[in-house]
Amino acid sequence: MNQFFIEPSAVAEGKITITGEDVNHIVNVLRMRKGESLSLVESVSGLTYFADIESMDQDGVVCVIQDVQSESRELPVKVTIYQGMPKSDKLEFVIQKSVEMGAARIVPVAMKRSVVKLDQSKTAKKCARWNSIAESAASQSKRGVIPEVTEPMSLKEAIKDAESCDAILLPYELAEGIDETRKILTEIRDSGTDSIAVFIGPEGGFDESEVKEITDAGGRIITLGNRILRTETAPIAILAWLTYLFEK
Amino acid sequence: MNQFFIEPSAVAEGKITITGEDVNHIVNVLRMRKGESLSLVESVSGLTYFADIESMDQDGVVCVIQDVQSESRELPVKVTIYQGMPKSDKLEFVIQKSVEMGAARIVPVAMKRSVVKLDQSKTAKKCARWNSIAESAASQSKRGVIPEVTEPMSLKEAIKDAESCDAILLPYELAEGIDETRKILTEIRDSGTDSIAVFIGPEGGFDESEVKEITDAGGRIITLGNRILRTETAPIAILAWLTYLFEK
Structure with a gap:
């Protein structure tokens, strides 16, 4: 069944009105008809609605709710990946796979050994692209929530941001x-614990001074096993471990 | 330090003689000189030798062993990934990442819903390419053993092959x-248990009859969590779990 994300405001009185870009997709690309069913995920609560199309035109698709599924596909712990900025294609890979593996949020972090220095003027455009990668990965893995990818932060900003989490991990x-x-x-x-921050070093690894800054803020150093993982593999491995430990 | 794989026969009387393609790489590409150090991994035992170059010409590089490290980077359980044939670039990804995560062996398996049907005449060439991907991934993650990628098998052949393992797992x-x-x-x-076979479905998933064949042979069905993983992500996730459970 085709799945789309909807805002909470789209739901009213047993019906859901789909507006925006998805309308064109449903009407002109998928060529769906009255009576056909959709799976609609409300992006704040993560509730999944099963609904049948009642009427449609170029402005909106109105569906009648048939069933609601509250079973969550969300990991019971909110994990934020603070990813030391790698090369561009690797960051996109990290976003796609971290979303698939259940991350709640992804924060690109400029670290000392990051090869890529982000051009400030291109940040907004890049960030929009990263979020659209997160959205399609969330949809493909049938997640009920679209994880946010923030604009890149400095390590100082990232540590301050991470301090709101219950635990900070540092694979090193x-x-x-x-x-x-x-x-x-x-x-x-x-x-x-219901929220965990994980700091991942870039291709060249952490600088020692960065490790100190993170551990000074309460970060705990862990290993991911005896083999050396690439920067883009490490977030998948730790998310898999946290799934094994926390999933219900 | 640059690392190369060597055969057991290259080691004799405190010296190691490197022959074959690596000679050109050391002499003409890296332009190494007498006295410089290399890390040489013996591909059967997984022992790592640290050795200094004593002499070199176009036919061979002779090194004097300075130290041997027996600490193993190998996962204490031998995991074979039986990967339902996905599209070509995804299989290459699975090989690279599975080697990085510690797999002992990778077997591509033709399954009912595999989109790619392998052209028999191209198998040998493809298989050589897969093994070279495995070799460079092993080298990058500093593994002491190069995992083998076999030629594709039918599901029947793969099940027979897997029966030599102590356990068979089936994420489904x-x-x-x-x-x-x-x-x-x-x-x-x-x-x-010291050997585990893991069957991974292709993009379209297992056919029900395939699940039956594998469970009839002793395969145990497991979940990898509440999100739907792509075929190329599943082997990374299960290898991460087995690392968490088995690593010493």
């Missing part, structure tokens, strides 16, 4: 070994 | 929920 090659990592992660889970 | 959307999956995985770990 000089970690103490996997037993200690397992201890840290289960401790975080068992303490009822 | 109709699994019973993550608690049951966690039970299955910890049970497998605690029973001293």
